[in-house]
Amino acid sequence: MKRPIFGAGWKMYLSDSEACQLAAIINESTVLDESVESYVLPTFTALNRVNNILADSIVNVGAQNISYEQSGAFTGEVSVRSLVEMGLKYVEIGHSERRSLFNDTHVSINRKVKLALENKLVPILCIGEDLNDKISMRTNEVLEMDIRTALFGVDYEGAKEIIFAYEPIWAIGQQESAGAKYANNVHMFIRKLLHSLYHESQNGNEFKIVYGGSVSTDNVEQLMNEPHIDGVFVGRSSLDLKSYETIFRKVSKSTCVK
Ligand code: PGA
Numbered sequence: 001m002k003r004p005i006f007g008a009g010w011k012m013y014l015s016d017s018e019a020c021q022l023a024a025i026i027n028e029s030t031v032l033d034e035s036v037e038s039y040v041l042p043t044f045t046a047l048n049r050v051n052n053i054l055a056d057s058i059v060n061v062g063a064q065n066i067s068y069e070q071s072g073a074f075t076g077e078v079s080v081r082s083l084v085e086m087g088l089k090y091v092e093i094g095h096s097e098r099r100s101l102f103n104d105t106h107v108s109i110n111r112k113v114k115l116a117l118e119n120k121l122v123p124i125l126c127i128g129e130d131l132n133d134k135i136s137m138r139t140n141e142v143l144e145m146d147i148r149t150a151l152f153g154v155d156y157e158g159a160k161e162i163i164f165a166y167e168p169i170w171a172i173g174q175q176e177s178a179g180a181k182y183a184n185n186v187h188m189f190i191r192k193l194l195h196s197l198y199h200e201s202q203n204g205n206e207f208k209i210v211y212g213g214s215v216s217t218d219n220v221e222q223l224m225n226e227p228h229i230d231g232v233f234v235g236r237s238s239l240d241l242k243s244y245e246t247i248f249r250k251v252s253k254s255t256c257v258k
Pocket of ligand 1: 167174213234236
């Protein structure tokens with residue numbers, strides 16, 4: 001049985017002290033347990049402190065981005081080496097906000113994925129179509145392009161490490177998620193594609209695919225009940241303890257139906 005996944009992307013919502021306060025109360029929470037693979041992704045400057053606060057917690061800590069270069073004259077960038085030194089395990093790569101606002105490209109995303117894997121970090125690779133793509137029925141085409149380019153030169157063992165986060169851009173930051181059935185169908189497509197890319201793959205079930213985009217305490221159960229949804233990636237609804245705990249509990253319970 002797969003361990004369900006609950007990732008929390010805090011984006012730039014919280015200041016360092018706010019991120020530390022939230023991490024401290026998460027650390028004290030009695031509802032969290034190891035049945036769920038969980039991680040929080042605070043802003044860079046809060047990483048070290050949040051990581052120390054959660055050092056003995058079952059909640060892991062990761063970064064929201066890395067440089068595609070290992071080291072050198074790259075002003076303002078953050079090296080994968082610094083994340084490894086800090087003892088982090090996860091790094092988010094290619095969120096749609098980074099693609100659309102900060103020029104992450106297929107090429108740079110592929111380099112970041114490979115650098116993360118070489119350094120034993122779990123890449124959380126975000127992929128997803130925008131509204132125009134959806135309306136013009138290009139969802140599968142866009143996803144195939146995102147996935148093939150991101151995995152260029154990545155072997156089967158590497159691909160199994162990656163958490164694929166399907167995040168339809170039109171469903172991020174909205175009132176409603178994409179809908180459980182819609183998301184499940186897309187996850188099924190992604191799973192089949194991954195299976196077809198790696199001849200070692202048995203049936204595609206070994207790949208980890210989570211859904212992100214307006215996940216809330218109200219819709220998480222429905223999403224997690226779908227067979228191809230291995231977990232959720234949550235933005236706004238992960239920012240207060242009550243909803244964090246509720247989502248955690250519901251993700252944990254979903255193991256019964258899988
Ligand atoms: P949201 O963000 O849950 O606030 O929609 C999700 C994301 O961008 O990963």
